[in-house]
Amino acid sequence: MERLARTKVKDLLGSQPGTEVLAKGWVRTKRGNKQLKFIALNDGSTVNNIQIVADTSLFDEELLKRVTTGASLAVKGRLVESLGSGQAVEIQASEIEVLGDCDPMRYPLQKKDTSFEYLRSVAHMRLRTNTFGAVLRLRHAMAFAIHKFFNDRGFVYLNTPLITESDAEGAGDMFQVTTLDLANVPTHGGKVDFSKDFFGKKTSLTVSGQLEGELGATAVGEIYTFGPTFRAENSNTPRHLAEFWMIEPEMAFYDIYDNMELAEAFVKYLVQYALDNNYDDLKFLNDKYDDGLIARLQSVLGIEFQRVTYTEAVEILEDAVAKGHKFEYPVHWGTDFQSEHERYLVETHFGKPVILIDFPKDIKAFYMKQNEDGRTVRGMDVLFPKIGEIIGGSEREASLEKLEARIDELGMSRKNLEWYIDTRRYGTVPHSGFGLGFERLLLFVTGMNNIRDVIPFPRTPKNAEF
Numbered sequence: 001m002e003r004l005a006r007t008k009v010k011d012l013l014g015s016q017p018g019t020e021v022l023a024k025g026w027v028r029t030k031r032g033n034k035q036l037k038f039i040a041l042n043d044g045s046t047v048n049n050i051q052i053v054a055d056t057s058l059f060d061e062e063l064l065k066r067v068t069t070g071a072s073l074a075v076k077g078r079l080v081e082s083l084g085s086g087q088a089v090e091i092q093a094s095e096i097e098v099l100g101d102c103d104p105m106r107y108p109l110q111k112k113d114t115s116f117e118y119l120r121s122v123a124h125m126r127l128r129t130n131t132f133g134a135v136l137r138l139r140h141a142m143a144f145a146i147h148k149f150f151n152d153r154g155f156v157y158l159n160t161p162l163i164t165e166s167d168a169e170g171a172g173d174m175f176q177v178t179t180l181d182l183a184n185v186p187t188h189g190g191k192v193d194f195s196k197d198f199f200g201k202k203t204s205l206t207v208s209g210q211l212e213g214e215l216g217a218t219a220v221g222e223i224y225t226f227g228p229t230f231r232a233e234n235s236n237t238p239r240h241l242a243e244f245w246m247i248e249p250e251m252a253f254y255d256i257y258d259n260m261e262l263a264e265a266f267v268k269y270l271v272q273y274a275l276d277n278n279y280d281d282l283k284f285l286n287d288k289y290d291d292g293l294i295a296r297l298q299s300v301l302g303i304e305f306q307r308v309t310y311t312e313a314v315e316i317l318e319d320a321v322a323k324g325h326k327f328e329y330p331v332h333w334g335t336d337f338q339s340e341h342e343r344y345l346v347e348t349h350f351g352k353p354v355i356l357i358d359f360p361k362d363i364k365a366f367y368m369k370q371n372e373d374g375r376t377v378r379g380m381d382v383l384f385p386k387i388g389e390i391i392g393g394s395e396r397e398a399s400l401e402k403l404e405a406r407i408d409e410l411g412m413s414r415k416n417l418e419w420y421i422d423t424r425r426y427g428t429v430p431h432s433g434f435g436l437g438f439e440r441l442l443l444f445v446t447g448m449n450n451i452r453d454v455i456p457f458p459r460t461p462k463n464a465e466f
């Protein structure tokens with residue numbers, strides 16, 4: 001084939017007819033009659049296909065037989081105005097090269113079963129589907145927009161460690177990292193001798209970069225992390241992964257109100273970015289799975305999120321119970337809300353995203369700023385329709401005395417936290433931060449129902465294939 005620069009399908013679909021073009025991609029479908037074959041070609045640049053029209057008199061019959069669903073092609077031809085409906089332009093093929101054959105008898109995507117469960121078992125093919133193409137492009141767009149949002153505001157991207165000795169507040173159960181021979185573990189006085197381990201101490205995969213993030217914020221002002229996070233939680237829910245990505249901004253000189261404003265502006269920016277830049281993918285997901293998706297995305301933009309204290313929220317929920325609403329889990333002052341409670345507040349009571357603040361101190365981490373009342377702390381959870389919590393954060397306790405007192409009260413070891421407590425020792429400042437679960441955001445943006453289906457290679461209990 002004569003050399004000609006390849007044009008991506010996305011660009012072809014937006015081009016004027018009349019030029020000679022080269023397209024490459026995978027066959028989605030082939031149909032037609034004796035004279036003409038219509039091939040839908042997709043290269044992953046967009047959810048839409050370019051239609052290739054092949055006049056059978058110009059091509060070898062054997063070659064056209066090899067053009068089957070899944071096969072990869074290079075097609076040269078003229079970009080012309082399309083006569084059929086559904087597309088503005090199509091390619092009148094003059095040359096077709098099969099780059100890679102695809103045995104139609106074995107191609108896994110021809111199976112009747114295209115459920116999400118089945119697709120998770122065929123990792124490569126799963127990503128080839130329109131649905132995962134849309135999800136992957138949205139995932140990328142959101143990652144890019146996250147960096148752009150913070151960069152435009154002068155935040156520094158801080159890389160916190162993945163292997164750590166810190167259990168970060170007990171945010172979740174940890175995966176241990178060790179090179180010790182598990183069949184022959186060295187002991188000392190009846191206990192595992194971690195001095196023989198790779199790092200000379202017990203280490204794990206991080207459950208949060210926050211504590212290290214605070215060190216960055218109290219040095220360069222405003223930082224954010226964006227990286228993998230690991231929690232060995234045996235909760236087989238559609239909202240939990242064992243390996244997920246988290247974005248954790250941390251800001252010096254922010255109080256809880258600044259923190260709420262940032263969180264709200266942040267999610268709105270991301271939703272707006274998706275609508276502005278990935279409308280085709282959203283429209284596809286909207287039409288195929290969830291016809292409320294685009295309306296739901298637009299609905300969070302125009303309004304102010306509802307701010308409400310935990311105590312007020314408990315009253316609302318208790319009132320609902322008194323009026324006959326049934327929750328699976330009981331709710332009273334002091335309990336941690338379940339997803340059903342969060343969704344009641346967002347979807348039934350307020351009808352918009354909710355930012356909850358001022359939680360009982362006993363259900364929140366040691367580092368949260370203590371309120372004057374002695375029983376609540378300046379925590380902040382952002383709750384979204386369909387999902388529940390997507391952001392958890394707080395203003396941090398800036399007082400050395402109060403922080404140390406709380407660590408002692410909880411029976412935690414100060415010794416292991418000295419490096420962290422230092423931030424309150426040397427020029428402490430009011431500061432705040434939060435964590436956004438990247439895949440929770442994607443659940444909202446894509447409208448997918450299961451968190452496993454917004455990450456290319458999900459890790460959950462008993463599942464680490466590929």
Ligand code: ATP
Pocket residue numbers: 171172231233239240241242244246389390391392393435436437438439440
């Ligand atoms: P949840 O109560 O839903 O388990 P959490 O209180 O443990 O959340 P945080 O420790 O505050 O969550 O973590 C910050 C954010 O990280 C959460 O708001 C959520 O978006 C996300 N997140 C937490 N755990 C997971 C997980 N296992 N998989 C995916 N995202 C998670």
Ligand code: MN
Pocket residue numbers: 171172
């Ligand atoms: Mn959790």
